[in-house]
Amino acid sequence: MDKGGFLTTSSDGHEVWRVCECQEQAKIERLFRASQITPGFQHMGFKNFDLDRPQVVLDAYVAATDYYKAFHEIRKTRQNSIALLGAVGSGKTHLLMAIANNLIKQRIPVMYFPWVEGFNNIKDDLDRLDEKVTKLQQVDVLYIDDLFKGRTTPTAFQLEQLFAIVNFRYLNNLPMLVSSERDIDEISDIDDAIGSRIYEMTRDYNVTLRGEGLNYRLEGRA
Known part of the structure; x- marks a missing residue:
């Protein structure tokens, strides 16, 4: 064994290089560390969704x-993203995290950007603003969680950086996973350029959750 793999013989008698499973697992672990997904969220999958x-x-x-099933087919298209919007505690984060976790297990880089914490991190180190925004623009899959959470309206700085991120991904057909308590009309009311791009990218996979009894946290299922 050498360099994380080994030579073996295929069924037709040819020598082929096989990557060691431990090497594959190490790559997945590196992707999880780079994703900013916390260990507590890494267990979220489709099988343990209520x-x-x-x-x-x-x-x-x-x-x-x-x-998730269609991801590889739609990945390079304009409609390659998903948005789950609306009610607090309705499982939006869990479902999008399930997508993110499973993509990482397929060795697809994902970056998790929780809206409030993500911008706090950016503001804490403005010297690295361009570097951080570039990573959010260029990562294979970007997961924006709780878009426009917190303040009644986002700051001009937040909107400027978000537009730079969303527009780059829109122009380059780079997938996004988006959750928000606001629906697409409310997002567009805040910034039409951002909202219209998110809508077009998520048009085929866009669900707004409204109604009674959706907050599982209040029902003791958190």
Whole structure:
């Protein structure tokens, strides 16, 4: 064995190079560390998502699983993204995290950007602003969680940086996973250029969750 792999003989008698499973696992672990996904979120998958939920939550589950299954087919297209929007505690983060975790296990780089914490991190080190924005623009898959969470309206600085990120990904057909308590109309009311691009990219996989009894945290399922 050498350099993380070994030579073996295929069924037709040819020598082929096989990558060691430990090497593959090490790469996946590196991708998880680079993703900014916390260990507590890395366990979130489709199999441990509670399906004893209202129909609109099941619709979101179907959209998320369908998106994951279609990812490789749609990855290079304009409609290559997904948005789960609306009610707090309805499972949006879990479902998008399930997509992210499974993509990483396929060795596809993902970066997790929780809106409030992500911008706090950017503001804490403005000397590295360009570097951080470039990473968010260029990573294979970007997961923006809780878009426009917190303040009544985002700051001009936040909107400027977000537009730079979203527009780059829009122009270069780079997928995004987006969650927000606001629906697409509310996002567009804040910034139409951002909202319209997110809508076009997520048009085929876009679910807004509204209704009673959607907050599983209040029901003791958190």
